[in-house]
Amino acid sequence: MTSPLEITPLFFLGPVPITAPVVVTWAIMLVLTLVSILATRRLSLTPSKTQAVLEMLVETIDGQIRDTMQTDARPYRPLVGSIFIFVLVANWSSLVPGVEPPTAHLETDTALALIVFGATIFYGIRIRGAAGYLKTFAEPSWVMIPLNVVEQITRTFSLIVRLFGNVMSGVFVIGIVVSLAGLLVPIPLMALDLLTGAVQAYIFAVLTMVFIGAAVGGEAASPTNSHLQEQKQP
């Protein structure tokens, strides 16, 4: 049985080894880009069926961002939406015969989690300023500074391991069952895999929102809480 922790390169592009997850990732990116371009080519005020589905998807993502971060959804829609749709399609790409989901390998998940880590710092500094963002590490008091720094690292690590563990264990279990029982037996497990994939994509997106929301201080920015803070100031 091959180890799920290591991957072998498919071919070499000059000195760079290209592995199967990289190829699948680029294929997913290509498909998503093409579908987005084709679906948004003819937008109109009286939506067609495709446009209605797209608008529903965007509305749902916007609503989740508003509910979770308590702030305007527009600045975060591209990042959170892309992460959700990419992880969902990547988790479900195991439906295509011969394709292993790229999220079942540690490297893809690490890349995604590092994007989230970078975005947290980027939005935190952009909304609060560098000094204001650094000050959030000293909340509620300066004693918590080491813990808050450690938390930044551990939550990124747990983001990696959570997605990797869930998707990889699904692939692994199906591999074991196929080697034992063959044709129709793994189908219920594959259906369960689809559910896990969708839930994990949702959770990855929600955690992205929570982390960015904590960095930009969405609670303080919302209108209901800002007047409370104004009352607290004097």
Added chain:
Amino acid sequence: MNVIEIVSIIAAALAVSFGAIGPALAEGRAVAAAMDAIARQPEAAGTLSRTLFVGLAMIETMAIYCLVIALLVLFANPYAG
């Protein structure tokens, strides 16, 4: 098959089996509490289920850590040679 491999397999089985107990109990309690809350306040079901999903994912991470440790012991064991 030498002693280290046998011990590794036993350790992996123990890690997953005992590591799954805590998260299983915790997830059960979390879902029970959420069901209770939804039954009392059905209009808050949306917020509750979103929080529940995130909480379950957090709890589940503990079991996933055990799984990853088991995989490390089985496939990336530095002592197995």
